[in-house]
Amino acid sequence: xxxxTIQITEEMTGERVDKAVSSIDEDWSRSQIQSWVxxxxxxxxxxxxxxxxxxxxxxxxxxxxxxPEELDIVAEDLDLEIVYEDEDVLVVNKPKGMVVHxxxxxxxxxxxxxxxxxxxxxxxxxxxxxxxIVHRIDKDTSxxxxxxxxxxxxxxxxxxxxxxxxxRKYIALVHGHIPHDKGxxxxxxxxxxxxxQNMSVVDKGKHAITHFQVLERFGDFTxxxxxxxxxxxxxxxxxxxxxxxxLVGDPKYGPRKxxxxxxxxxxxxxxxxxxxxxxxxxxFSAQPPAYFNELLESLRNKG
Numbered sequence: 001x002x003x004x005t006i007q008i009t010e011e012m013t014g015e016r017v018d019k020a021v022s023s024i025d026e027d028w029s030r031s032q033i034q035s036w037v038x039x040x041x042x043x044x045x046x047x048x049x050x051x052x053x054x055x056x057x058x059x060x061x062x063x064x065x066x067x068p069e070e071l072d073i074v075a076e077d078l079d080l081e082i083v084y085e086d087e088d089v090l091v092v093n094k095p096k097g098m099v100v101h102x103x104x105x106x107x108x109x110x111x112x113x114x115x116x117x118x119x120x121x122x123x124x125x126x127x128x129x130x131x132x133i134v135h136r137i138d139k140d141t142s143x144x145x146x147x148x149x150x151x152x153x154x155x156x157x158x159x160x161x162x163x164x165x166x167x168r169k170y171i172a173l174v175h176g177h178i179p180h181d182k183g184x185x186x187x188x189x190x191x192x193x194x195x196x197q198n199m200s201v202v203d204k205g206k207h208a209i210t211h212f213q214v215l216e217r218f219g220d221f222t223x224x225x226x227x228x229x230x231x232x233x234x235x236x237x238x239x240x241x242x243x244x245x246x247l248v249g250d251p252k253y254g255p256r257k258x259x260x261x262x263x264x265x266x267x268x269x270x271x272x273x274x275x276x277x278x279x280x281x282x283x284f285s286a287q288p289p290a291y292f293n294e295l296l297e298s299l300r301n302k303g
Contacts, residue, residue: 006061017044018051021063022196030196041066073102078114083284088153088277089146090119093286096142096263101130115147122147123154134158135231140263142289143170144271156276161231167272167283168228170236171215173265173295174245175255178222182213185239189232198252199234201242208232210239218299221248225269237264259295267292
């Protein structure tokens with residue numbers, strides 16, 4: 001990974017150096033940056049500093065990320081639900097509770113472990129810990145993911161994501177009674193400046209658009225279909241909270257009193273894309289898991 005140079009601006013002046021650096025890349029956590037600062041991987045004007053150092057105007061910060069930890073990724077028979085597969089792509093229905101790819105301290109039981117057992121031909125563009133992975137969904141979100149089986153397919157699918165031509169529809173159960181039948185949330189997302197482990201709507205965040213449509217109402221709850229135009233981290237969860245209708249069961253963005261579902265009631269129901277080789281548009285759907293359907297039935301019966 002190449003060195004990153006950060007020139008401090010007036011807006012950043014007075015911030016702790018670990019906060020200033022972590023705001024640059026949403027994949028870097030505050031605790032990770034603090035560790036790098038202590039170990040000398042972050043220098044200010046050529047000198048090592050403490051994590052609580054307050055940056056000054058025109059300070060020059062150079063971040064030299066340490067080499068990633070080598071992970072021993074093993075193939076595991078995880079009985080994946082493969083919805084579609086050919087020599088270029090596959091579509092898998094990821095269960096709730098499964099992490100998409102390995103990370104330090106979590107090298108087993110991920111979707112990647114299962115994919116490596118299922119097939120040997122996966123694209124290598126994202127390296128050894130993310131073979132074939134084109135996009136992600138959260139651990140406790142269930143549903144459809146497209147996977148690339150070679151680099152040409154990977155490049156094509158990523159290009160479609162960038163051009164916003166991939167169809168991605170989710171169903172979500174949210175708190176509250178949404179009075180209007182449909183709407184669009186256009187609000188930029190970035191790391192929450194106060195809670196670095198969370199994402200939030202931030203003025204200078206990355207462009208993010210979610211379209212939603214009400215499917216069913218249950219008094220104090222509403223079932224919605226959300227269509228992603230962009231794919232920011234936790235986008236649906238953050239956007240629905242932003243308009244006052246947080247997801248049921250969401251431990252990070254939901255209200256304090258919510259249902260204990262072991263995670264948010266969110267399911268990636270539809271994925272559609274142009275096949276990288278044939279040029280044909282393909283679209284797939286997957287029913288939500290049993291717990292989701294049972295929850296909806298219980299709400300209908302109460303009504």
